[in-house]
C-alpha cells in the first residue's frame with residue numbers, strides 16, 4: 001500500500017470513529033431533537049477531540065453550548081476509557097447549575113463516576129461550628145477559609161483519637177448507588193462529641209473507608225452515590241449541597257476528602273478555575289488525575305487575564321509592617337540579658353533535639369529509599385501509602401493564598417510501608433525523581449557549606465567524589481554496596497547539622513543585617529517619599545528612581561542574592577525558633593515538676609556568649625511564638641526570589657522597565673492609598689506550561705459567548721487552537737434591534753478625547769446623547785405600559801469615572817418614573833442593589849435603569865434574561881485605560897505578535913461584545929442594543945469584530961437619525977402586539 005492509500009485509509013478510519021462518537025453523543029444528549037446548530041457544534045468538538053487538538057468554541061448564550069460540549073466530551077471519553085473530563089467554571093454556584101443540566105443526561109450509564117473538587121468552605125461538615133468559633137475569636141470573614149484549613153488540619157492530625165477507634169467505615173455498597181442509613185453510628189458520634197473529643201469524626205470515617213478499600217484491593221471505580229432529595233426516590237446526581245447533606249445524614253465521612261479520592265476514578269469532574277489556575281492548589285492536582293484529561297473552561301473570555309494575574313506577585317505594605325514588627329519583637333526578647341546556665345542547657349537541648357530529629361528523619365528516609373532500591377528495586381513512596389499527616393500536609397495550602405515556596409525544607413515524612421506490585425511502575429518513577437532531587441540537594445548543600453565557610457571540611461574532596469559517584473551510580477542504575485552508603489549518610493547528616501547550627505550561632509548578625517536591608521527597602525512605602533515614588537509608577541522610567549532601586553541592593557543580582565540568602569537564613573531560624581517555643585511551652589505545661597522552673601527562656605548564641613530572653617510567663621512565651629508572622633517574611637522572600645530569577649532570565653543590567661513577559665510597577669490608586677509593589681505577568685503561557693506539566697491534557701476546550709478575537713487568546717496562551725464560532729439561534733430579524741448611534745439631531749456623538757477637549761463640544765455631545773437616551777427610555781416606557789409588565793435597561797459606561805461624571809446628570813434629567821441603580825465597586829453593596837433591581841422588575845413594581853461599567857460586575861456572570869434587561873446602551877467606547885501599567889506593558893508586549901493598535905482595539909471589542917450580549921440569553925429572548933458613540937462605526941477594527949449576530953440585528957442604515965427612531969418604535973410596538981396576542985390566546 002502506498003502512502004496515499006495509507007492516508008486515505010486513515011481518513012476513513014477517523015471518519016468512522018467520529019461518526020460513532022457523534023452517535024453516542026446524540027444518545028446522551030437529553031433532548032430528542034438537537035437544533036441543527038447544536039449538531040454542527042458537536043461535530044466540531046468531536047473533530048478536535050479525536051484529533052487531540054485544542055478548541056476555541058464560541059457560541060452565544062442560550063445556544064446550549066455547555067451541554068453540547070459536555071455531551072461531546074463524555075461521548076469521546078466513553079470510546080476512550082483512559083480519558084477523564086474536567087469541567088471548570090468560575091464559581092461554585094455555576095457547578096450546581098451544570099449539575100442540574102447534567103441530571104438531564106439520564107441515558108448515560110456511568111455518569112455516577114464523577115466528583116466535585118471544591119474547598120473545605122463548601123464541603124466541611126463542621127463548618128457551622130467553625131464559623132461560630134471564628135466569629136467569637138474576632139477573625140475577619142475574608143480569613144475564614146485560611147483558618148478553616150488550619151482547623152481541619154489540626155483536627156485531622158489527631159489520628160490516634162481513642163474515642164473514635166470503634167467507628168465503622170461506611171458500607172461500600174453506597175458508592176455504587178444503593179441506600180445506606182447508619183443511625184447507630186450517628187448516635188455514637190454525637191455522644192463522643194459531647195464528651196469533648198477534639199478530632200474530626202468525619203475524617204476518622206474517611207480514613208477507615210480508605211483502609212477498607214485497600215484491604216479489598218479496590219483501587220478504582222469509586223462510584224458516587226446517586227441520590228434524590230429524600231434519598232428514597234430514583235437516584236440522581238448530587239450537587240454540592242446534596243452531597244453535603246448526604247454525607248452528613250448518612251455518616252459517610254468527609255465529603256471534601258472523599259471527592260478528592262473519587263476524582264481519580266471519575267469520568268466527569270467539576271471544579272472551579274481556582275483548582276487549575278491558583279498556584280498553591282495546582283501543586284496538588286497532579287495526584288488527582290491519572291490518565292488523559294479533556295479540560296473544558298467555561299466562560300473563558302477572561303481566562304488569559306486571570307492566568308496572568310495569578311502569575312503576578314504583589315508585595316504589600318502589610319508584609320513589611322509584619323516583618324518589621326516581628327523583627328522588633330524578636331530583638332526585644334533577645335535584648336533582655338544573660339541566661340542562667342541551667343536555662344541555657346535546657347533550651348540548647350531543646351533546639352538540639354529538634355534539629356537533630358529533623359535531620360535524622362530526612363537522612364533515614366533517604367537511606368530507606370535507597371536500601372529498598374538496592375534490595376529489590378522497590379520504592380516506598382506511593383500515594384496510597386502516605387501517612388495521614390502527609391495527607392494533611394498536602395492540603396495545607398488548599399484554601400489560603402500562600403505563595404509557592406521554594407524554601408529550604410527540614411521536615412520530611414517517613415515512608416515505611418512496602419508497595420504493592422501494581423504500584424511498582426509509578427513508584428519507581430517517583431523514586432527516581434526524588435533521588436535525583438535529594439542527591440542534587442545533597443551535593444549543593446555540601447558545596448554551599450564549603451564555600452560559605454571559606455574552608456573545606458575534613459576530607460571534603462574525597463567526600464565530594466563519593467557523592468558524585470553516588471549521584472552518577474543512581475542515574476546509571478548500577479549496583480551499590482552498603483558500607484559506602486552508610487558512610488555517605490554519616491557525612492550528609494554531619495554537614496546538615498553543621499549547616500543548621502551555623503545558622504543559629506550567627507543568628508544575631510544575620511538578624512541585624514537583614515533588619516538594615518529591610519529598613520532601606522521600606523523606603524518604597526514611606527508616605528514622605530510619595531513624590532519621588534510617583535515616577536516609579538511609570539515603570540521605572542525615571543532614572544533617579546532606578547538609581548535608588550539599585551541602591552536598595554535589589555537591582556544588582558549579586559547583592560540581591562545576598563539579601564535573599566540573609567532573608568532565607570533568618571526565616572529558617574525563626575521557623576526553628578517557633579518550633580522550639582511550641583515544643584518547649586507544651587513540655588512545660590505537661591510537666592508539673594518543672595512548673596516552678598517555668599522561667600526558662602529563649603536563648604541566642606553570639607560570639608560564644610549566650611543571651612537570654614525573659615518573657616514574663618509561659619503564656620507570653622507561647623504568644624510570642626504564635627505571633628512570629630513567618631508567612632509574610634516568606635512572601636517577601638518569594639517576591640525578591642522571583643525578581644532575581646527574572647532579572648537573570650532576561651539578563652538585564654539596565655533599567656528594569658519592561659521584562660519582555662513581565663513588568664514591575666508600583667500600584668497606588670484611589671482605593672489602595674498604600675502602594676503595592678508588583679511583578680506583573682504579561683503572558684498566560686507561563687501558567688499553562690505548568691498546567692501541562694501537571695496533567696496530561698488531550699484537548700483543551702475554551703468556551704464562551706465572546707471569545708473573539710481568537711488570535712489574542714491563542715497568542716497569550718502560546719497554544720495552537722482550532723476555532724469554531726457557532727451562529728446564534730435567535731431570530732435576529734424579529735428578536736433583536738441593534739443600532740449604532742453616531743449622530744443625533746445631525747450632531748455627531750463621539751466621546752473621543754479629542755472631541756471632549758473643547759468644553760462646548762463636550763456639553764453638546766452630552767446633551768445630544770441625553771436626548772437619545774431619553775428617546776430610548778421613553779419608548780421603552782410606552783412599551784411596558786402597553787404590556788403592563790415592568791422591565792430593565794442597562795447603560796454601560798466605559799469607566800467608573802465616566803459613570804460618576806454622568807450618572808447624576810442622567811438621573812436628574814429623567815422624569816419618566818424609572819428607578820435608578822448605580823453599580824458600586826463593593827461586592828456586597830452591589831449584590832444588595834442588584835437583588836432590589838431584580839425584585840422591582842420581577843414583582844412588576846417599577847421600570848429600572850442600572851448604570852453600570854464595562855468590565856464591571858453587571859457586565860458578566862449575571863443572567864439578565866427576559867425583562868431583567870430588554871435594552872442595553874453602550875455609552876462611549878470602553879478603550880482600556882492607558883495609565884494602567886498593565887495596559888501600557890501589555891500593549892508593548894502585544895507587539896511581539898500583533899500591531900500595537902490592533903491589540904488595543906481587539907481588546908476593546910472583546911469588552912464590547914461581552915457587555916452587548918447581556919440582553920439576549922436564550923433562543924426566545926429579545927432585546928435592543930445601542931452603541932452610543934460614532935467611534936464604534938468609524939473605527940473599522942472595532943465595527944468589523946463586533947459579534948456577527950449582534951450586527952445582524954441592524955435594521956437601519958447608519959446616519960439616518962429619524963429612520964432608526966421609527967424602526968425602534970416599530971420594533972417595540974411589534975413586541976407589544978406579540979405579547980398581548982400571546983396573552984389573549
Ligand code: SF4
Nearest residue numbers: 124125152200203254
Ligand atoms: S475532615 Fe472534613 S469535615 Fe473534618 S474538619 Fe476537615 S473538612 Fe471538615
